[in-house]
Amino acid sequence: MRYLAIDYGTKHTGLAICDRNETIASPLAVIEGQKELLQKILNVVKTENAEAIVLGLPLNMDGSQGFQTKLVFQFAEQLRKLLDIPIHLQDERLSSFGAEEKLSSVELTRGKKRKRLDAIAAAEILQAFLEQKNAQ
Numbered sequence: 001m002r003y004l005a006i007d008y009g010t011k012h013t014g015l016a017i018c019d020r021n022e023t024i025a026s027p028l029a030v031i032e033g034q035k036e037l038l039q040k041i042l043n044v045v046k047t048e049n050a051e052a053i054v055l056g057l058p059l060n061m062d063g064s065q066g067f068q069t070k071l072v073f074q075f076a077e078q079l080r081k082l083l084d085i086p087i088h089l090q091d092e093r094l095s096s097f098g099a100e101e102k103l104s105s106v107e108l109t110r111g112k113k114r115k116r117l118d119a120i121a122a123a124e125i126l127q128a129f130l131e132q133k134n135a136q
Helices: 037-047 067-082 095-103 110-135
Strands: 003-007 012-018 025-032 052-057 087-091
Touching: 003 025, 003 037, 003 110, 012 037, 012 110, 025 037, 025 110, 037 067, 052 067, 052 110, 067 087, 087 110
Parallel strands: 003 052, 052 087
Antiparallel strands: 003 012, 012 025
């Protein structure tokens, strides 16, 4: 199954996709801002033949929910109204940290790293989801 991961944000939304064998998650794109965000995601679902969504759930380190978590739940509901594919929520704690760690050795300007960070974080979220799924 092809999963599309979304690291939702109000300024940047990262996307990642996996292969059909569900083994490798790859960064795909970063969508800037909120303008036409849902339509852009629908287009990606179609062009990438995504069969399910994995949406990063930003929990606090103690597992509690914060303001951003509520925004993600609202975003998930908007997606459910527009898409007829499963939407899974995946704990995204430490995904940004893992993404930053991967980018630390790459020789890019801070701005260029920032542009890629959200897609890499989405790939981290998707990889964690796939590993959990395959371990069951």
